Amino acid sequence: TWELSNFGQHLCGGSGIGELMDDLGDALARGGDRICMLGGGQPSHIPAMDAIWKRRIQEMASTDGVLEQVLGDYEPPSGNLAFRQAVADLFSQQFGWPTTTDNIGVSAGGQTALFLLFNSLAGQMPDGRQKKILLPLVPEYIGYASQSVGGEMFCAVKPRIELTGDHEFKYRVDFDRLTVTDDVAAICVSRPTNPTGNVLTDDEISRLASLAEQHEIPLIIDNAYGAPFPGAIFTEATPIWNEHIILTLSLSKLGLPATRTGIVVARDEVIRSMSSMMSIVGLANTNIGQAITRPLIQSGEILKLSQEVIQPFYREKSLRTQQVVAEVFDDALPYRVHRSEGAFFLWMWFEGLPITSRELYQRLKARDVLVVPGSYFFFGVDESPWPHRDECIRVSFTMPDEVVADGLKIIAEEVARAYATA
Numbered sequence: 001t002w003e004l005s006n007f008g009q010h011l012c013g014g015s016g017i018g019e020l021m022d023d024l025g026d027a028l029a030r031g032g033d034r035i036c037m038l039g040g041g042q043p044s045h046i047p048a049m050d051a052i053w054k055r056r057i058q059e060m061a062s063t064d065g066v067l068e069q070v071l072g073d074y075e076p077p078s079g080n081l082a083f084r085q086a087v088a089d090l091f092s093q094q095f096g097w098p099t100t101t102d103n104i105g106v107s108a109g110g111q112t113a114l115f116l117l118f119n120s121l122a123g124q125m126p127d128g129r130q131k132k133i134l135l136p137l138v139p140e141y142i143g144y145a146s147q148s149v150g151g152e153m154f155c156a157v158k159p160r161i162e163l164t165g166d167h168e169f170k171y172r173v174d175f176d177r178l179t180v181t182d183d184v185a186a187i188c189v190s191r192p193t194n195p196t197g198n199v200l201t202d203d204e205i206s207r208l209a210s211l212a213e214q215h216e217i218p219l220i221i222d223n224a225y226g227a228p229f230p231g232a233i234f235t236e237a238t239p240i241w242n243e244h245i246i247l248t249l250s251l252s253k254l255g256l257p258a259t260r261t262g263i264v265v266a267r268d269e270v271i272r273s274m275s276s277m278m279s280i281v282g283l284a285n286t287n288i289g290q291a292i293t294r295p296l297i298q299s300g301e302i303l304k305l306s307q308e309v310i311q312p313f314y315r316e317k318s319l320r321t322q323q324v325v326a327e328v329f330d331d332a333l334p335y336r337v338h339r340s341e342g343a344f345f346l347w348m349w350f351e352g353l354p355i356t357s358r359e360l361y362q363r364l365k366a367r368d369v370l371v372v373p374g375s376y377f378f379f380g381v382d383e384s385p386w387p388h389r390d391e392c393i394r395v396s397f398t399m400p401d402e403v404v405a406d407g408l409k410i411i412a413e414e415v416a417r418a419y420a421t422a
């Protein structure tokens with residue numbers, strides 16, 4: 001084998017997110033057989049949304065020159081200008097933000113946007129310092145964990161855990177433990193949060209935004225599931241953006257993950273950096289997602305779809321899944337589910353579980369149920385003993401109801417068995 005550079009050492013050796021995407025791809029490729037794929041971030045196939053994508057492709061194909069241009073032209077690395085204009089207008093009309101095309105950039109998916117943002121802000125600095133991305137609350141999105149190309153990049157704060165009811169809980173940012181030291185390059189949160197379905201409150205977000213502004217660093221808000229689109233958010237939460245905030249969005253959770261389209265909303269210097277990085281790494285972006293959605297964004301139809309189709313679809317799916325949990329889990333077991341406020345997952349906590357979440361994952365995989373072991377989501381925290389980090393799993397509820405229910409029955413059995421044989 002050939003020798004690997006530092007970059008190669010960081011990126012070539014596999015990762016949690018890589019394993020997860022392999023599992024997801026394999027399970028989807030195997031199609032109708034018995035696998036219960038409750039592991040990935042795959043959005044549901046919502047018939048009304050799939051019909052719109054079909055309609056748009058047909059419209060493009062039947063208008064002379066349109067599909068030819070979409071498939072056949074390189075566009076600027078910052079994205080299609082009319083698309084960026086449509087997004088900027090939507091935000092200024094909808095939220096009153098002072099966004100222009102200079103504040104909107106396109107990337108090859110949100111994942112790539114975050115990779116480029118993190119590595120351009122943090123990691124090894126020219127003067128040798130090592131700068132960090134501060135995660136004010138873990139568990140946080142597994143997809144960030146291996147993104148550094150320059151050494152340890154994340155520092156994270158454990159949450160306050162609020163117990164609500166017999167079988168529910170919610171994480172809160174522990175502001176008493178949160179300090180922004182000189183080596184912090186940016187603060188980052190996903191909202192709604194993957195893996196927990198938590199939605200940081202307006203108060204938490206505004207405190208984080210002031211902290212960031214005070215320290216002259218950006219607050220990165222990863223809005224992959226949030227408002228105004230796709231709108232997989234079940235609580236009241238005010239979208240926020242200003243010059244001190246970098247907001248990332250994506251077309252994936254609308255139902256277009258294969259178009260690989262991310263959107264960055266930020267001050268113009270950040271958009272110029274993104275454009276520079278995109279051109280160096282990948283020349284240009286994919287056009288198809290921008291072309292499919294542009295008229296929906298221009299007309300505002302995207303808002304209606306998000307509020308009237310996507311949001312109720314996932315809200316109801318979450319509620320039905322919680323109902324199944326209540327039915328299949330023995331009430332006497334100390335199980336808890338994070339309050340489901342958005343995104344596509346239930347985050348389950350089994351306090352005092354005698355086996356690790358990885359062992360539970362293996363036992364479930366042996367029974368053809370795929371979940372994600374919770375330990376993956378607790379990166380950037382010190383290694384001191386903290387049982388909680390090994391007592392959780394993430395269960396996606398985007399698959400058909402019967403698949404989710406079958407999977408949960410098996411999860412309940414394996415969890416009960418693990419407690420019983422302790």
Ligand code: PLP
Nearest residue numbers: 041109110111190194224250252
């Ligand atoms: N951020 C969060 C919180 C996610 O859950 C995901 C995907 O699951 C992404 C970003 C990246 O999505 P994409 O690269 O498909 O836009």
